[in-house]
Amino acid sequence: MLEFKNVTKVYDGGKTAVKKLNLKINKGEFVCFIGPSGCGKTTTMKMVNRLIDISDGTILVDGKDIKQQDPVQLRRSIGYVIQQIGLMPHMTIKENIVLVGTLLKWPEEKKNERAKELIKLVGLPTEYLDKYPHELSGGQQQRIGVLRALAVNPPLILMDEPFGALDPITRDALQDEFKKLQKELHKTIIFVTHDMDEALKLADRVVIMRDGEVVQADTPEEILRNPANEFVEEFLGKERLIQGRPDVTTVGQIMEGTPITVQENESLKNAISIMRDKHVDSLLVLDQQEKLVGFIDIEIINLNYKKATLVNEVMEKEFLYVEKDSLLRDTVHKILRRGVKYVPVVDEEKKLVGIVTRATLANLVYDTIWGDGFDVEEHVDLEIAK
Amino acid sequence: METWNQFITYVGQNGDYIWFQFYRHFLMAAYGVLFAAVISIPLGILIARYGKLSSWVLAFGSIIQTIPALGALAVIMIAFGLGTNTVIITLMLYSILPITQNTYVGMKEVDKTVVEAGYASGMTRFQLLRMVELPLAISVIMAGLRTALVVGIGIAAVGAFVGAGG
Numbered sequence: 001m002l003e004f005k006n007v008t009k010v011y012d013g014g015k016t017a018v019k020k021l022n023l024k025i026n027k028g029e030f031v032c033f034i035g036p037s038g039c040g041k042t043t044t045m046k047m048v049n050r051l052i053d054i055s056d057g058t059i060l061v062d063g064k065d066i067k068q069q070d071p072v073q074l075r076r077s078i079g080y081v082i083q084q085i086g087l088m089p090h091m092t093i094k095e096n097i098v099l100v101g102t103l104l105k106w107p108e109e110k111k112n113e114r115a116k117e118l119i120k121l122v123g124l125p126t127e128y129l130d131k132y133p134h135e136l137s138g139g140q141q142q143r144i145g146v147l148r149a150l151a152v153n154p155p156l157i158l159m160d161e162p163f164g165a166l167d168p169i170t171r172d173a174l175q176d177e178f179k180k181l182q183k184e185l186h187k188t189i190i191f192v193t194h195d196m197d198e199a200l201k202l203a204d205r206v207v208i209m210r211d212g213e214v215v216q217a218d219t220p221e222e223i224l225r226n227p228a229n230e231f232v233e234e235f236l237g238k239e240r241l242i243q244g245r246p247d248v249t250t251v252g253q254i255m256e257g258t259p260i261t262v263q264e265n266e267s268l269k270n271a272i273s274i275m276r277d278k279h280v281d282s283l284l285v286l287d288q289q290e291k292l293v294g295f296i297d298i299e300i301i302n303l304n305y306k307k308a309t310l311v312n313e314v315m316e317k318e319f320l321y322v323e324k325d326s327l328l329r330d331t332v333h334k335i336l337r338r339g340v341k342y343v344p345v346v347d348e349e350k351k352l353v354g355i356v357t358r359a360t361l362a363n364l365v366y367d368t369i370w371g372d373g374f375d376v377e378e379h380v381d382l383e384i385a386k
Numbered sequence: 387m388e389t390w391n392q393f394i395t396y397v398g399q400n401g402d403y404i405w406f407q408f409y410r411h412f413l414m415a416a417y418g419v420l421f422a423a424v425i426s427i428p429l430g431i432l433i434a435r436y437g438k439l440s441s442w443v444l445a446f447g448s449i450i451q452t453i454p455a456l457g458a459l460a461v462i463m464i465a466f467g468l469g470t471n472t473v474i475i476t477l478m479l480y481s482i483l484p485i486t487q488n489t490y491v492g493m494k495e496v497d498k499t500v501v502e503a504g505y506a507s508g509m510t511r512f513q514l515l516r517m518v519e520l521p522l523a524i525s526v527i528m529a530g531l532r533t534a535l536v537v538g539i540g541i542a543a544v545g546a547f548v549g550a551g552g
């Protein structure tokens with residue numbers, strides 16, 4: 001969809017804003033450029049629709065070199081949203097929304113229809129179409145700003161800190177709305193911001209830049225888990241890194257495999273001998289398809305061993321379990337709040353794949369506070385060596 | 387009371403003449419401003435876009451403005467002879483500064499972010515001018531024209547000296 005090849009920008013004064021940038025952005029991807037001011041993120045974005053000329057290298061949009069295209073046509077085919085909103089104060093909301101349509105000489109009917117269709121997307125009443133921008137609040141104005149970028153349905157949209165000038169509550173609302181909108185519309189979005197929370201919240205991929213170079217370009221989860229260097233760590237902030245783990249880790253990543261199980265048609269006698277062999281006080285019960293159907297513990301056996309002989313007659317069928325893709329954060333809550341000792345982990349077909357125990361959580365908390373387990377071991381080794 | 391009566395008698399006898407001169411006076415001022423506008427508005431747009439020229443052009447306009455009207459008329463009369471043409475050309479010179487300056491200020495005061503948004507939406511330079519900059523600058527430009535017309539009406543009175551009447 002969009003490809004940067006060795007893109008370099010040197011300003012007239014000799015200052016290099018962007019150095020040999022290479023990046024490939026897929027269709028439908030939401031990419032956030034982030035970095036300290038002066039890192040070249042805005043320059044990079046503005047080169048895409050040729051508001052700033054490229055000094056060296058090429059940018060390909062849909063495989064076509066943008067330098068070979070007419071800049072005016074190019075800009076009409078790329079949506080653009082800026083921080084200061086920039087609605088035309090002398091035009092009505094409708095005229096503002098379909099501005100690019102006007103430039104493309106759309107017939108009046110088509111413009112009216114499109115404006116009505118779009119304003120519904122952001123949940124504003126159609127009466128607003130005849131108002132002027134100054135009659136709207138800041139948040140409403142920026143919604144219109146976003147609609148203007150969507151008006152002619154461009155596949156690519158550039159956004160320059162679009163929510164930066166809004167108050168925190170409005171910003172939050174707009175971020176949620178926009179993320180939802182993007183999922184429906186599948187646009188490719190280049191989003192420049194200096195707000196890390198915003199980037200982590202919205203982006204499929206975060207591109208961290210410094211001094212005109214890409215420091216790290218990866219998914220928010222990956223960046224939180226494996227910051228490329230100290231700069232990224234510092235930029236993320238310690239607090240976010242600690243929060244980051246439970247936030248982004250799924251149960252599947254920390255669960256322990258091979259829980260102790262028993263088949264549902266086994267006898268209680270066998271169940272109790274498994275418990276004794278493995279030194280556990282409860283067993284997960286599986287059916288023939290390896291699906292989790294319940295659990296059985298020492299108390300249940302103790303109460304029922306005279307009345308029943310098979311596991312499935314007495315096993316407890318009401319139990320707590322989690323899917324392996326669910327977020328750890330939620331699982332931790334469940335374990336701590338309900339006071340259970342462990343939670344079985346299942347896949348989509350309810351087949352047992354692992355288990356999360358309180359001991360697992362202890363390891364995790366330890367890692368979060370003391371860094372990676374591996375690091376700690378190294379430190380210990382050093383201590384001994386001394 | 388006698389003066390009042392005399393005035394009424396005079397107006398009664400020479401009404402057509404007064405009307406003719408009034409019309410002529412106004413027309414001279416209007417033409418001067420009109421021709422000046424044809425030059426000055428594009429000039430103002432030009433210097434607003436290419437900032438380096440602006441100080442030169444505005445300084446030149448100010449210099450013209452400082453020349454006493456009577457002197458200017460006398461000099462221009464040497465080139466264009468007696469009659470209304472001389473007055474119209476003089477008025478034009480005097481109107482250049484207020485119109486150019488107001489156009490320049492008006493264009494400069496258009497919100498840069500609106501211009502950027504228009505430009506990034508794919509407007510050509512001319513569309514940007516016609517659809518964004520001029521509509522937003524028009525009130526300031528009109529104020530310039532009004533100032534020029536007021537100055538022009540004043541100076542046109544001096545035009546009688548070079549046989550322009552009015």
